Amino acid sequence: MSKIFSTGIYESNHRVDELLKKDRDIILSYLEKIKSGKVILFRNEENIDFCNKLIRYFHSILACTFEKMVPITYKCENYVRFSHNDPRAIVPLYCDSVSFFPWNRDKMDLFSKYSKFYQLKNIFSGANQFRYIDANISENTTARIAAHFYPVGTGHLGCHLDPVGDHQEVTCTLLLSKPNPSNGYYLLNENNDKIYIEDKMQPGDFYIGSPIIPHGVDLIQGNYDPESLDGRWALLFPVNKTIENEKIGDSIKI
Numbered sequence: 095m096s097k098i099f100s101t102g103i104y105e106s107n108h109r110v111d112e113l114l115k116k117d118r119d120i121i122l123s124y125l126e127k128i129k130s131g132k133v134i135l136f137r138n139e140e141n142i143d144f145c146n147k148l149i150r151y152f153h154s155i156l157a158c159t160f161e162k163m164v165p166i167t168y169k170c171e172n173y174v175r176f177s178h179n180d181p182r183a184i185v186p187l188y189c190d191s192v193s194f195f196p197w198n199r200d201k202m203d204l205f206s207k208y209s210k211f212y213q214l215k216n217i218f219s220g221a222n223q224f225r226y227i228d229a230n231i232s233e234n235t236t237a238r239i240a241a242h243f244y245p246v247g248t249g250h251l252g253c254h255l256d257p258v259g260d261h262q263e264v265t266c267t268l269l270l271s272k273p274n275p276s277n278g279y280y281l282l283n284e285n286n287d288k289i290y291i292e293d294k295m296q297p298g299d300f301y302i303g304s305p306i307i308p309h310g311v312d313l314i315q316g317n318y319d320p321e322s323l324d325g326r327w328a329l330l331f332p333v334n335k336t337i338e339n340e341k342i343g344d345s346i347k348i
């Protein structure tokens with residue numbers, strides 16, 4: 095898998111829903127920036143009160159749901175995952191997560207609320223703008239909204255690259271909260287320096303970048319408390335392969 099390096103942040107003048115109404119040339123000019131290593135930042139895509147509401151919602155799911163191994167297939171269940179330094183993981187990580195699929199209903203109607211992010215991704219991929227939004231899979235790939243929690247004291251993710259292709263050209267992240275100090279999530283630049291892009295962001299900010307920039311999450315410093323909500327919370331909007339898909343590879347550890 096080829097890789098590129100971070101060249102910094104470009105702050106969008108438009109909100110995502112405004113950008114979707116622009117000419118394709120303008121939208122695709124953002125993709126060129128992403129391919130040159132820029133992260134595109136959209137400030138205040140969500141308000142902070144709702145970010146906190148989402149954190150409480152995800153935390154309540156994590157607190158009262160047992161982990162279940164659910165292969166990704168059409169109409170599979172939503173699931174919870176406790177990835178606690180499992181030696182079988184391709185990329186080392188400690189992260190609690192909740193995954194939502196478009197065919198399942200949930201209390202916060204996440205897919206209706208955030209379909210705009212998938213519309214943007216689909217345009218970047220040259221696909222139908224509304225792919226996945228009709229709650230179907232497409233060529234053995236599906237949208238999956240993932241809430242990620244990196245707890246203070248234990249949360250981390252090894253440096254890696256993610257697969258890129260027709261299913262997704264970009265990765266999308268809505269930052270819900272960040273630890274203090276915030277140097278958790280990083281990208282590598284051409285000197286292999288870690289660039290902590292979330293230092294310049296606030297909860298509610300949304301950003302898009304290339305999956306093939308090496309990236310990871312440094313250990314979130316502090317004392318671990320299994321009941322605490324403290325740490326890095328983010329909502330991700332990936333497109334993933336179903337279990338039947340043999341074309342798309344896995345993430346690669348750097």
Ligand SMILES: [Fe+2]
Pocket residue numbers: 254255256309
């Ligand atoms: Fe990743």
